[in-house]
Amino acid sequence: MKKAIAVLFFALLCTGAFACTSVIITGKATKDGRPLMWKNTDGGDHFVAQRFSYHAEGKYAWLGLAQTAPNPVSAWFGVNEKGFAIMNTASHNLVTDPAEKAKRSNGYLMKEALDVCVTLGDFLHMLDTINTSRIKLKNRVVSSHYGVIDANGGAAYVETRVVNDKVEYWVFDVNDPEIAPDGWLVYSNWSVMGETDKGGGYIRKENAEKIFRECDDFTPRYIFDKGARCFYNNLIGVDYRALVDEGIVFGKGHIPDSDFIPRLTTYVSSVVQGVKPGENPDLITIWTAMGYPPTSVAIPAWVKGGTVGINPLLKGNPDNSDNCEICDMSLKLKTQIFDVKRGNGPNYLNFEKLYNTEGTGYIQLLSPVEQAIFDWTEIYLAKWRKAGEINTKEIAEINAIVEKLVRETPVLKDIPYEYKYGKITID
Secondary structure, eight states: OOEEEOOOOOSOOOOOSSOOEEEEEOGGGSTTSOOEEEEEEEOSSSSOOOOEEEEOSSSSOEEEEEOSSSSOSOEEEEEETTSOEEEEEEOSSSOOOHHHHTTOOHHHHHHHHHHHOSSHHHHHHHHHHOOTTSTTTTTOOOSEEEEEEOTTSOEEEEEEEEETTEEEEEEEETTOTTTOTTSEEEEOBOOTTSOTTOSBOHHHHHHHHHHHHTOSSOOHHHIIIIIITOOEETTTTEEHHHHHHTTEEETTSEEEOOSOSSOTTEEEEEEEEOOOTTSOGGGOEEEEEESSGGGOOOEEEOGGGTTTTSOTTTSEETTEEEEEHHHHHHHHHHHHHSOOOSTTGGGEEEHHHHSOTTSOSHHHHHHHHHHHHHHHHHHHHHHHHHHTSOOHHHHHHHHHHHHHHHHTOGGGSSOOOOOBTTBOOOO
16 A cells, blocks of 8 residues: 655755775775776766777777767776776865865876876875976866776775875775774765865765665676665655655655755766676776666677777767767756756755666666676676676677667657757756
8 A cells, every 4th residue: 555755955056176986995895806996986066978988099898988079088987998997086175275176187097097097105295296386287186085996906085185295195995994893884975084064965975874784695787776766865764766666655755855875966876896806807897877877778898899889879979979768868857856946946856766666667677677787798708707708799699689789779769859069957
């Protein structure tokens, strides 16, 4: 029987720019011994173009979220051919001076790291030797947490800031049981070494920690489903998906969009599945759910495939090289979730359309599609791991399977809705 419940109102409905949620999970905490690194990316705009791109302009080739133009100046999440992977979440309490915070350009440093680093140690050496007066890297390392994993088992968050043109940093080794007793560590937008009770993302961090404490088998699929699409708020102790599973409906279907991991300002979720020490780093898989993760599906990619090996759904569109097709699909559905545009309307989401007691919400309709993508990909990964290398011709095979699964999904076909960059547009 369905139950009726009044919508729970809580806290101030605001979201800060550059406010992300992330986790690093070491191989000792996963059943297959391979590390995982996740970032749910948030920014200042509501609808943001996203795409994968491959770059080989530096010492090492890499794949990730970056500009599609040749010689990009920044990257926001990526992995290179040597198995070095990097991400970041902004810190809002290591540097509090507004003028200094305005200089934050963390993507520049991450691009440089992907170009030349093989290990976590290489990245720390870069921080030790960087000259911030150089034009290329001036003001590039301000108030951030960099998450790094490598093919040798290295895994750490590095809290970083610049003071008087000198880099200061603190390393939080996720392999250290005193720092991460369960083999994983969550970061949002406040730094351990920053000002106490300043910064942001405290509730989101607690949300994520609850999710991972409850997990007994860490996988990319678990992270996307339970993390990137989590509608639990730790402050009030309410999990909206769980309530729906119990048969509860929410008035007109809307709930406040506050302090969830996916929010109005979320525009991509990415997971790197690493390798065991000694495995070929070519086998590292990077997964991404472009657009708004609750209205998207995760799609795999490998650096070894190069430009031609990127799934067509992840490449820039012919009419807009900065956006890919699966992102278009997701953002069009997102306009239906944030369907109230007057007044404070964008601070509310239509949860009924995302997840409902009838099983017809976007999350529910897309879940079996994503599961099929993971199941098919695992067949190829198992074969490649046994051989010790990727068959690049088979990358095209799995890409074709994934593309067919997505294109034949009714909710993603011929979507009539529209959106504009950075804005909600509802007819």
